[in-house]
Amino acid sequence: MNGADAYGLVEANYIRRHHRHEPTENQCTSALVKHIRAPVNLVWSLVRRFDQPQRYKPFVSRCVVNGDLGIGSVREVNVRSGLPATTSTERLELLDDEEHILQIKIVGGDHRLRNYSSIMTVHPEIIDGRPGTLVIESFLVDVPEGNTRDETCYFVQALIRCNLKSLADVSERMAVQDPMNQQNRF
Numbered sequence: 001m002n003g004a005d006a007y008g009l010v011e012a013n014y015i016r017r018h019h020r021h022e023p024t025e026n027q028c029t030s031a032l033v034k035h036i037r038a039p040v041n042l043v044w045s046l047v048r049r050f051d052q053p054q055r056y057k058p059f060v061s062r063c064v065v066n067g068d069l070g071i072g073s074v075r076e077v078n079v080r081s082g083l084p085a086t087t088s089t090e091r092l093e094l095l096d097d098e099e100h101i102l103q104i105k106i107v108g109g110d111h112r113l114r115n116y117s118s119i120m121t122v123h124p125e126i127i128d129g130r131p132g133t134l135v136i137e138s139f140l141v142d143v144p145e146g147n148t149r150d151e152t153c154y155f156v157q158a159l160i161r162c163n164l165k166s167l168a169d170v171s172e173r174m175a176v177q178d179p180m181n182q183q184n185r186f
Contacts (some may be wrong), residue, residue, distance in 0.1 A: 007033060010125075011136065018101060018121045019138035027115070028153040031138035034164035038171035039131040040124040044100050046171060047122055047135070050075060050092045056167040059159070071095065074107065085111035093117070113156070114142040133171070135164060 007015060011033050021029040036043055046056050051069055054060040062078040070092070077088045089108035094101055100122035106113055116139065123134040137160050143152045 007031075011134065014121060014123060014134070014136055015138065018099075019119050019136060021117070021119075021138060021140035023140055026143050027140055028143055028149045028156075029138065029140045030153050030157055031136055032157060032160050032164060034135045034137075034168055035125070035127060036133040036135060036168040036171050037127050037130065038133060038168075038175035040100065040122055040133045042175055043133040043135065043167065043171045044097075044122045046167060047100075047102055047120055048095060048097065050095065050102070050104070053077065056170045057163050058166050059162070069095075077109075079111075085109060087111075088113075094119075112144040112147075114144070116141040116156075135167065137164065 015031050019031050023029045049055060050073060051063060051065045053063055053075075059080050060077050061080045063075050065073055065075045067073050071094065073092045075090050075092075077090060079085045079088060087109045088106055088111060090104050091107050092103075093105050094103035096102075102120045104118050106116040118137060118139045120135065120137045123136070125132045125134045139156055139160065141152060141156055143149050
């Protein structure tokens with residue numbers, strides 16, 4: 001992982017356990033964490049929907065899945081203007097409802113994220129005495145020609161931070177609107 005990232009013991013243990021990436025010389029990798037004031041079942045219900053990333057990812061305008069929603073499913077994602085891309089083709093590598101793990105790999109699109117893979121894990125925690133969720137997202141990606149490792153990591157981290165902030169906003173809003181979701185069912 002990126003040496004500049006600092007994590008607590010709990011986060012570091014989850015990262016060691018679930019977020020294994022083996023970067024080559026021309027790749028970068030990092031992990032980001034977000035603490036969300038909503039129960040894990042609610043947050044996972046958003047994250048696990050490979051067919052509906054636009055529910056919390058602000059740069060996704062449309063998503064169409066080819067085939068069923070199993071491992072190996074491919075989704076075609078349309079990206080909102082403002083990013084250096086309009087489409088992304090992504091394959092579902094892992095969806096584990098017991099461990100709360102989602103792994104995807106980008107397999108095409110009109111962008112520069114080559115050999116991109118992402119692992120997202122969702123873990124229950126208590127925040128101020130209430131059910132909360134720790135979300136960790138890690139990635140591995142090639143450094144495009146003409147860019148540095150730092151530039152590439154910074155760009156991807158900025159996108160993930162935005163997505164995680166939006167996931168927190170959506171989850172926390174849903175938790176307030178539906179008090180039954182305040183119960184931690186896991």
